[in-house]
Amino acid sequence: MTRFLIAPQWQGSPSARAMLLVDGAAAISGDLPRRDTTILDVPLEAGEALGTGVHRLSSLLRVRELLREGMAAADDTAVVIGGDCSVSAFALSALDTSDLAVLWCDAHGDLHHPGSSPSGAFSGMALRAILGEGEPQLALSPGVARERVIVLAARNIDPAEEDELARLTTFTSADIENADAIAAAVSATGAARVWVHIDVDVLDPAEFTGVSDAAPFGVTTAALVAVIKRVRERVPLAGATIAGFAPRDPEDAVHDMGAILRLIGAVA
Numbered sequence: 001m002t003r004f005l006i007a008p009q010w011q012g013s014p015s016a017r018a019m020l021l022v023d024g025a026a027a028i029s030g031d032l033p034r035r036d037t038t039i040l041d042v043p044l045e046a047g048e049a050l051g052t053g054v055h056r057l058s059s060l061l062r063v064r065e066l067l068r069e070g071m072a073a074a075d076d077t078a079v080v081i082g083g084d085c086s087v088s089a090f091a092l093s094a095l096d097t098s099d100l101a102v103l104w105c106d107a108h109g110d111l112h113h114p115g116s117s118p119s120g121a122f123s124g125m126a127l128r129a130i131l132g133e134g135e136p137q138l139a140l141s142p143g144v145a146r147e148r149v150i151v152l153a154a155r156n157i158d159p160a161e162e163d164e165l166a167r168l169t170t171f172t173s174a175d176i177e178n179a180d181a182i183a184a185a186v187s188a189t190g191a192a193r194v195w196v197h198i199d200v201d202v203l204d205p206a207e208f209t210g211v212s213d214a215a216p217f218g219v220t221t222a223a224l225v226a227v228i229k230r231v232r233e234r235v236p237l238a239g240a241t242i243a244g245f246a247p248r249d250p251e252d253a254v255h256d257m258g259a260i261l262r263l264i265g266a267v268a
Helices: 020-029 057-073 087-092 122-130 159-166 173-177 179-188 221-234 250-267
Strands: 002-007 037-039 077-082 100-105 149-152 169-171 193-199 237-243
Touching: 002 020, 002 057, 002 087, 020 077, 020 250, 057 077, 057 087, 077 087, 087 122, 087 193, 087 237, 100 179, 100 221, 122 149, 149 179, 169 179, 173 179, 173 221, 179 221, 193 221, 193 250, 221 250, 237 250
Parallel strands: 002 037, 002 077, 077 237, 100 149, 100 193, 149 169, 193 237
Antiparallel strands: none
């Protein structure tokens, strides 16, 4: 059984369209089974940086506590629906990650730290925090070991992230067709479980439009679903995140919902 945790967080995003992430989470929740879905009472206020390099930190800390509580109450596998993609860091902070691999499916590296980030937005620091680095109030302790992190289809990478990305196992959008190789890489980490993070901007904008920062040359929904299924055949799923859905209007939400539901089916 799968428990869906809806975290309509916008405060981690650098986008002027960040509030549309709230609408995206609401649209997804409307298509989920009500009895298996919990909508977290995420604060709407921006919050304060609290003297750090992370914008809106006070609200982010509140969302983290809400997600930890939700994860603790979920007896079954949890699928977290964002909101911006930094909710993955908060979900993983509630788990024992000592035996966990992370498959990071995202157009962006999210490998900044507060000193390198041009925006101060935590979504661009989320994977770095999962590795245990960055703002101490948000970084996992201990972090997930680099050798257990697999990055798929990251293609919009800032120069400050390049060295960090080079330290991780990566697959390009073109590699998506070789699902066996990606699954083998996850299995080769030796992890007992895997968390699958999906920021929907990993999808090609020709197929999926409801994102804040589209990046060309993404993957198809069908190919990503095939990868996830193959990974799950090799390594049990600990949980998953689907985040980054920011439809401009209800019509766009309907257009993209088919892809969203296929991704949910792959991880649920």
